[in-house]
Amino acid sequence: MTPARRRTPAPPREDVLAAAMEMIAELGLEKLTMAALGREVGMSSGHLLYYFHSKDELLLQTLEWSEGRLGTERGRLLIRTAAARERLDAYVDLYVPDGHRDPHWTLWLEVWNRSQNAPADARDRQAAIEGAWHRDLVALLAEGVSRGEFRAVDPDRVAARLRALLDGFSIHVAIGLRGTDRAQILGHVREFLDENLLADV
Numbered sequence: 001m002t003p004a005r006r007r008t009p010a011p012p013r014e015d016v017l018a019a020a021m022e023m024i025a026e027l028g029l030e031k032l033t034m035a036a037l038g039r040e041v042g043m044s045s046g047h048l049l050y051y052f053h054s055k056d057e058l059l060l061q062t063l064e065w066s067e068g069r070l071g072t073e074r075g076r077l078l079i080r081t082a083a084a085r086e087r088l089d090a091y092v093d094l095y096v097p098d099g100h101r102d103p104h105w106t107l108w109l110e111v112w113n114r115s116q117n118a119p120a121d122a123r124d125r126q127a128a129i130e131g132a133w134h135r136d137l138v139a140l141l142a143e144g145v146s147r148g149e150f151r152a153v154d155p156d157r158v159a160a161r162l163r164a165l166l167d168g169f170s171i172h173v174a175i176g177l178r179g180t181d182r183a184q185i186l187g188h189v190r191e192f193l194d195e196n197l198l199a200d201v
Contacts, residue, residue, distance in 0.1 A: 011041050011042065011043070013051070013061075014065065015041065016037070016041050016043075016048070016051075017061060017062045017065040017066075018065070019037060019040045019041050020032060020037055020058065020059075020062045021062055021065070021066055021103060021104075021107070023036065023037060023040060024062075024103045024106060024107055025103035028101065028106070029106050029107065029110055033045075033055075034048045034049060034055060034058070037058075056111075056114050056118065056122070057122075059107060059110060059111050059114070060111055060118075060122055060125060060126070062107060063107050063108060063111050063126075063129070064125065064129065066104050066107065067129050067132070070094065070104070071132055073094060074091065074094055074133075074136060075136075077090040077091065077094065078090075078091065078136055078139075078140055083149060084140060084141075084143055084144030084147060084149045084150065085144065085149060085150075085193075085197070085198075087140060088140055088141075088144070088193065088197075089190065089193075091136070091137060091140065092166065092186065092189050092190075092193075093186070095133070095166050095170065096166065096169065096170050096173065096182060096185055096186060096189075097170050097173045097174045097182070098182065099173060099181070099182055100173070100174065100175070100176035101174070101176070102173070102174050105170060105171075105173075105174035106174060109171065109174060109175075111126065112126065133163065134159055134160070134163060137155075137159040137162065137163065138155045138156050138159045139155075141153070141155035141158055141159055141197075142155040144197070150197040150198070151196075151197060151198070153196065153197065158196060158197070161196075162189075162192070162193075165188075165189060165192060166189065169185040169188065169189065170185070172185070173185055
């Protein structure tokens, strides 16, 4: 009787997602294939497909994992006892990419590009990611208004405009558009905040 083959346990899901993010950071998204990721984590591409079903799902889960880590960091920034404006600057600093080919933003752009043909539940999961950033920003703006640090604005309206500004500028930084860099973007955003929140306080 042939002895039963001992199965090699699959690495934890978080290890796979962390490896995917590391590959994006080091090699770029175009090098992230199921076969290459499988070699990195010691799994076959077939096993990866069994767990994730498609590359689209792998990318979305990797984005959700990355966003979870950013959400934890964002939460720590926002619960500090600093002034609302100081925490708002920290929020913006966390939001804007580090530079050209920032791995998180590279992944974010790819997932959103693929979402045009994604099922509704995938789009709902992407909307949940965006919703978390928006809710935290609205709460911070509302706190600043209630404390008299900011002028009396509609926090939801200002948050929507600010995030649209951040998204547009961040895409420019992430794709390496000439004439835009992180320092310039942060300057533009701070000027927008000064004009819309601090006037007439």
